[in-house]
Amino acid sequence: MTTREVLYGVIVVLLAALVASSSLAAYYYAQYNQESNVAARDLATARNLMSRYGGAMTSNLLIDFGNGTRHWYNGTRVEPGWNLYTETLAATDGNVNATCCAYGSHFVTGIGGVQGTPEGTKSWSVWTFNRTSSWQEANVGVDEIGVSNNSVYAWTFCAYDPVSYAPLCSP
Amino acid sequence: MRGASEVAVVATFSALAVGSDFALTPYVNVKLMDTIVFLVAFLFGFRAGAGVAVVSETAWSIVSPWGAAGAITPFLVGGELIFAIAGWWASKTWRDRSKPWGTLAVFIGASMLVCAFLWDFETNAATALLAYWPTLTLKDILATEGYGLPFALVHEVADFLLGMAAAPAAILTISRARYVNK
Numbered sequence: 001m002t003t004r005e006v007l008y009g010v011i012v013v014l015l016a017a018l019v020a021s022s023s024l025a026a027y028y029y030a031q032y033n034q035e036s037n038v039a040a041r042d043l044a045t046a047r048n049l050m051s052r053y054g055g056a057m058t059s060n061l062l063i064d065f066g067n068g069t070r071h072w073y074n075g076t077r078v079e080p081g082w083n084l085y086t087e088t089l090a091a092t093d094g095n096v097n098a099t100c101c102a103y104g105s106h107f108v109t110g111i112g113g114v115q116g117t118p119e120g121t122k123s124w125s126v127w128t129f130n131r132t133s134s135w136q137e138a139n140v141g142v143d144e145i146g147v148s149n150n151s152v153y154a155w156t157f158c159a160y161d162p163v164s165y166a167p168l169c170s171p
Numbered sequence: 172m173r174g175a176s177e178v179a180v181v182a183t184f185s186a187l188a189v190g191s192d193f194a195l196t197p198y199v200n201v202k203l204m205d206t207i208v209f210l211v212a213f214l215f216g217f218r219a220g221a222g223v224a225v226v227s228e229t230a231w232s233i234v235s236p237w238g239a240a241g242a243i244t245p246f247l248v249g250g251e252l253i254f255a256i257a258g259w260w261a262s263k264t265w266r267d268r269s270k271p272w273g274t275l276a277v278f279i280g281a282s283m284l285v286c287a288f289l290w291d292f293e294t295n296a297a298t299a300l301l302a303y304w305p306t307l308t309l310k311d312i313l314a315t316e317g318y319g320l321p322f323a324l325v326h327e328v329a330d331f332l333l334g335m336a337a338a339p340a341a342i343l344t345i346s347r348a349r350y351v352n353k
Contacts, residue, residue: 001267001274008264009278016281019288020327027320 042081049080057149061091062171065114066122066157084126084138084145084153105141114157125167127154135171177215181222184211188227189234196236200326204231205254205290206333209283210341212258220255224248246297250290257286271339283334284327291323292316 001009049057057080061073073091082090085106089096097110108124109116116123126138126145129152138145138153145153158169184207191203204227212220228251232240240247261282265275299315300307 001265005265005267006274009274009281012278012285013281016284016331019285020331023288023320023324023327026317027324030317030320 046080057147059087059147059150060152061087062152062154063088063092063111064154064156064158064169064171065112066169067114071112078147082147083143084147085142087147087153088142088155101141101143103141105143108142108155111155111157116157121159122157123160123167125156125158125160127156127171129153129171137167177219177222180211180215180219181226184208184219184223185226185230188223189230192227192231193236198329200322201329201333203333203337204228204251205283205287205330206337208251208254209258209261209279209286209334210338210345212255213262213279213338214342214345216262217255217259220258221252224251224255227251242301243294243297246294250293253286253289253293254283257282268342271342275342276335276339279338280331280335283330287327287330288323291319291326295319295323 057078058075059078061076062070063073064070076087076091078087078090085096085098085108088108088111092112095112096108097115098106098108100106108126111124126142127135128138128145129135135154147153154171156167156169156171158167160167188204188207191207195201195203208220208224208227211223225248228248229244232244232247261279265278268275295316295318296312298319299312302315303311
């Protein structure tokens with residue numbers, strides 16, 4: 001190759017490097033801006049809740065251990081942005097066993113020393129409550145259940161249907 | 172190049188380009204068409220490369236499994252001509268093809284990367300033009316360019332690698348075939 005051919009080649013390679021690095025930088029900048037906007041929106045929501053409740057929301061949580069022991073954690077202090085997993089950790093002083101996070105949420109295997117096992121016949125289930133439909137089994141993971149002021153939730157430990165995996169008890 | 176030979180080259184490589192597009196359908200923005208257009212212009216001249224660009228891109232715009240491209244087709248064809256121009260320019264600039272696996276491969280890969288960037292920039296701008304006309308603003312164009320960035324990055328990297336790998340092989344193979352035919 002002549003010097004002129006190499007020179008043109010080097011110019012093209014440098015131009016390509018400039019294009020590639022600029023594209024990558026622009027992509028990073030766009031992603032950063034997008035995430036910043038989402039974070040700012042979530043922060044505004046959290047501040048709005050803080051101002052409404054003065055940072056002192058309370059929630060009610062029932063834990064039914066399936067052996068006759070039922071604990072109501074009424075008036076558990078929760079903060080904006082918390083979910084049911086966070087509230088359960090706070091209510092039980094962290095006495096929760098869980099695996100993380102196969103489907104985008106924690107999978108709780110044990111609470112207060114009562115442990116379910118993969119080969120066992122009993123497991124922990126989450127329940128939501130409202131005045132109209134009373135207790136309903138939650139159909140999303142605990143991390144996706146947001147707690148709010150005066151919300152009511154329950155955990156039960158009992159056997160489940162081996163086909164549908166529906167718990168054979170209710171709170 | 173004689174007319175009949177040129178028609179045969181355009182027909183053969185256009186068929187190869189569209190066929191490879193179908194084969195690579197699951198890999199969005201990874202296409203051999205760009206490399207083929209570049210190489211045809213590099214080895215057979217601009218007119219043959221432009222012919223492959225127009226025929227293959229027009230055909231792909233109509234028969235693509237993602238659906239017909241519609242009004243943006245002329246912009247896609249125009250963008251593909253960038254590769255033909257670059258291939259022709261490269262053939263005039265880098266005449267020493269004795270060692271195509273060395274620096275020439277890198278130069279061709281880099282040229283393909285720049286072409287891919289220009290293709291994406293032009294077609295994204297055209298998308299904005301068609302989507303927002305007559306109220307098109309600079310912000311609309313920049314936003315559309317932004318949405319296309321992840322695809323553009325894949326396109327640029329794919330064209331760089333395919334240009335580096337396929338170009339030397341094609342230069343060696345086709346040069347030998349032409350020598351045998353003489």
